[in-house]
Amino acid sequence: MPRYGSRPFKEAIDYFNQKLPLPANGWQDVYGQQHDHAFMVAGANRMAIVEGFANAVQAAIAGGETVQDFRKRFDEIVQKQGWDYNGSRGWRSRLIYETNIRQAYNAGREAQMNDPDFKERHPYMEYRHSGAENYRPEHLAWDGLVLPADDPWWDVHSPSNGYGCKCKKFPRSRRWLERTGRQLSRAPADEYREFVDQRTGEVRQIPKGIDPGFEQTPGRSWLRHQTMTATDWNDAVRRGAVDTIPYGPAAKPPMPKETPVSNGVLLDDGLPPERYVNAFLEEFGATGPVIYRDVTGEPISINDYLFRDALGNYKIDKDGVRHRYMRLLARAITQPDEVWTLLEPDLSTPGKYRIKRRYLKRWMIEENGQEVHGFSAFEYGQGVWSGNTAFTPGRRRGSEKVPARQSYMESMREGVLLYRREED
Incomplete structure (x- = not known):
């Protein structure tokens, strides 16, 4: 689990706090960059449930609460709201806790590394595998890749790259390359698998090794919006130039008869x-x-x-x-x-x-x-x-x-x- 040090991680807190709790039936109801703006828990289709989990995750991020603390809140929400969830208590509570904290942490790091002065000093990024015993082969193969920070490969492969993924990317300077004798890598070619988005009917091509919904840089959409003026934002929304929510077009059943x-x-x-x-x-x-x-x-x-x-x-x-x-x-x-x-x-x-x-x-x-x-x-x-x-x-x-x-x-x-x- 990521550790924030002795001080609260402001960028991670800011990222999570701007999210709005959104009831959902399944994990595909909120997809990809939509997670930068919406907080959801698969199957939590009532506002009281999803708001309860949003508060619990917020307490964990801002206050450094452990998964054991989170499980106490999890139990209170389940008992109070009568939520009938899938999976075991231990697995489901850990999944909600780790996925949301890790992605907030990653989005906060992206915000820090997106600073122009920081990017000038650290123009490269290195992919590091977590060292987990149960690993995805692709993640292990990417271990040690050093690419320019603005290489398009990072747009899709910036960690986390799936549920339970603990990989990270680290900023690297020119002096680091010289000191370690490392060389810039070449972005590896991906193999793809098809994934059918049940909300839209769209057939997506997902690189192998990346779970559907994780094929984007955490917080990228949030960061882009943070740097836009009110006029730019309004114009971009009207033109459809930014990722607007609601999401569509959706693959919808026909409406009931009149x-x-x-x-x-x-x-x-x-x-x-x-x-x-x-x-x-x-x-x-x-x-x-x-x-x-x-x-x-x-x-x-x-x-x-x-x-x-x-x-x-x-x-x-x-x-x-x-x-x-x-x-x-x-x-x-x-x-x-x-x-x-x-x-x-x-x-x-x-x-x-x-x-x-x-x-x-x-x-x-x-x-x-x-x-x-x-x-x-x-x-x-x-x-x-x-x-x-x-x-x-x-x-x-x-x-x-x-x-x-x-x-x-x-x-x-x-x-x-x-x-x-x-x-x-």
Whole structure:
């Protein structure tokens, strides 16, 4: 396990502290550079669980807690949250502890070695095998490689290169080369194996010896964002020039079939604002503030402040139609077709992200003998919410009926799919 010396490792702490806890079903839900911005534990699909582990890892990094200390926290989280995890207690707790601490340590070292003055003094890097008895042959073969610090080989092979990998890379100076009589190496050619990313369907070519998801420099994305100005960051996000989160395009199952609803759920025009808000709250069995637990067990604060502006005035209408669909907007939360969670760039702060939960629901109403299709989308996170329900007459593409706004709805299906309604 890496030791930080007598002082806290500031760069490692900074790296981990900027991560946001993200619920996930499996290890592939967060992949590659996304780990620079999101903290996840495979199978921890409720915020309370993943936040608990984030706090435990944070305590280990900042306070130097041991794996034994971490296991005590692990047991408390499991008991309190009723988490049914895979694997043995000893193996799973050690995997979470070592993987996250080691990668934070590696990202912190990358931050230090990325300093321009440091790079000037140490223009080379050496790969060093950990000496583990159970080793990957490729890692042992890379032991002693000395390459320029900016050699593209490091973009993929900078440790850690897999679960349990304890290899490191060390900065080397020109004087070190002269003193040791060492020579610069030639980057070895890789053999590749195919890996199918189950989130996107993409077939990735992964160098042998590297676990899927580890084929990038720890902290590289974080470091790049740290050096960008607010204007550069905003422009880069809009152009897609930086790795933005949410992640896509995802290989997604089809959405459940539309739910038929009667016209009676729609509200009339011209009602007082309070009537529309009450119709929303009534769907939760409430007349005032309530903490509602959604289908995944996550709490969400429901109150009339969702429909007030900063001055406390009601902001009911949107495009002149939202008020009619307040019940359906609420049912996107109480009876969702899908629930997604995602990180998105916070355009007000370079390199920062915010977490959202997104509830989606499809509807079908008959009006004047015509099928009218629509969907509700409700987003909630960090005290900020947005919601919309829209209906548009169906249109046909050949013999196939295609609801309008389908492409927009599909664009909302991104991030980690936490729930999908089962159909009969």
